[in-house]
């Protein structure tokens with residue numbers, strides 16, 4: 001996530017327009033033949049050898065990468081010879097005719113709330129469970145999570161949830177899922193730490209299994225998973241090689257190819273190439289940056305940009321970035337220490353993630369270099385760096401409060417140097433530029449991504465995607481993690497690299513891709529996969545009708561018409577009174593309000609004189625007459641709410 005604000009539409013809608021697939025076979029089959037790639041069953045055979053290995057398969061626990069590595073060696077040899085055989089052994093033992101179904105429940109036609117189920121027979125595994133942030137027209141909605149309807153119907157079939165990394169669009173839905181179902185969670189240390197913090201906020205606990213890169217573990221009888229390190233904009237990101245009875249599914253997770261990662265944990269390209277040559281049935285790959293040519297710069301680049309800025313400045317430095325990017329925070333700390341500046345941390349999410357990362361050893365800082373935000377006044381400006389949230393201009397964030405002089409400890413003053421180590425995600429440009437303007441007005445010097453390379457993306461650009469495709473060389477391909485245009489562009493890229501359009505599948509959330517050892521077929525609308533809105537403690541209780549009312553309220557406000565009626569005497573005894581909110585300023589529009597009262601009065605009296613006996617009928621006619629009158633006078637359509645009291 002993190003590079004994009006989710007533009008969540010109800011992704012299960014409009015399938016017909018979306019599922020055009022990539023059947024415009026432009027680069028087509030010639031190249032496919034040339035590569036001679038028909039290797040679906042290779043992986044299945046390998047599953048056989050790995051089954052026998054039993055002891056080498058690590059189950060559930062912390063363990064060194066060694067067993068996995070020795071396991072790898074075993075896998076290498078028999079693969080080529082095995083390609084002629086097509087029968088997955090697991091499938092025989094389990095239920096030979098059953099296909100494997102890959103069911104995305106979120107993350108397609110959107111960048112956000114990633115979640116995918118893989119189903120075989122009576123076993124299901126889940127990859128990621130994220131959230132997305134609401135669109136501008138989702139009034140009052142805090143977050144949006146995937147639809148768990150299908151998952152809850154699976155119930156006991158679910159063997160586990162595997163987390164690729166700790167961004168919100170991959171872990172944000174976990175507490176909501178675990179409230180409905182007790183599912184064991186598998187992930188690397190850092191994302192599990194972030195999930196644990198979330199669960200604590202919800203007063204929950206969960207069964208968690210920490211995995212290490214290179215580790216191989218099983219979920220049920222059907223899934224054997226190898227977790228491999230991948231580089232991204234958060235620590236401990238993995239991609240997944242999943243052995244299924246139909247063949248190997250390779251999921252890239254979110255990734256970029258960073259040859260010089262800050263933590264030194266590089267991608268094992270040799271292993272990726274080996275996986276590719278052993279045969280991959282299906283690849284699912286990150287499509288976020290498929291529109292961008294070239295390569296994403298290394299995270300190191302940000303440090304190279306910041307270093308001279310820190311060195312040359314005599315000012316107080318305030319730097320805003322994503323709290324989850326602990327590598328960048330570490331780089332900022334390193335540079336600060338070199339420049340003999342002390343570091344203070346600001347913003348709730350920054351403090352939380354910083355504490356966790358420090359505790360787990362992802363961030364290292366000598367105690368004497370860290371200062372409490374409240375003590376920063378005692379430090380000379382040129383000896384201080386404040387790392388803060390708010391790089392997206394979020395209104396309640398620490399940086400926005402500093403810019404509007406509402407922060408309780410930090411006031412922006414002339415000469416401050418403010419660095420935004422981020423780029424505004426689409427949709428946030430305006431809020432970011434507002435904050436920048438406010439900062440400049442207060443006399444700060446502001447450096448942001450338009451001025452210097454203070455940010456690099458966490459997602460692979462086209463050349464990196466090409467490398468991944470060339471290493472993995474899947475039989476079938478499903479682009480994931482993108483809006484429709486990204487998925488479609490990624491499909492085209494795969495064709496350009498030689499895949500047949502028939503082997504590329506663009507799915508929508510709720511569709512299923514049915515895989516056997518040698519075929520793949522899309523099933524549209526296989527399961528329910530709506531966008532579930534979360535508002536405060538309410539999950540899914542706000543739907544389209546409530547949202548429509550909120551939109552109407554926000555557009556034209558509310559008029560309440562209240563009256564007391566003596567039902568026996570068929571007489572209006574009090575009112576009608578008119579109260580408005582968000583419609584017009586009453587004191588300056590008394591005539592309009594009086595006239596509205598008059599319209600309501602006539603309507604009620606008219607209905608009573610005609611012996612209308614139905615409260616609802618009177619309500620409706622008041623609503624209609626007031627609506628007509630207001631529209632005629634103002635061309636506005638506020639919500640009109642008649643409230644009658646019987647006396």
Ligand SMILES: [Zn+2]
Nearest residue numbers: 001167169254
């Ligand atoms: Zn993501």
Ligand SMILES: [Zn+2]
Nearest residue numbers: 001167232254
């Ligand atoms: Zn991510």
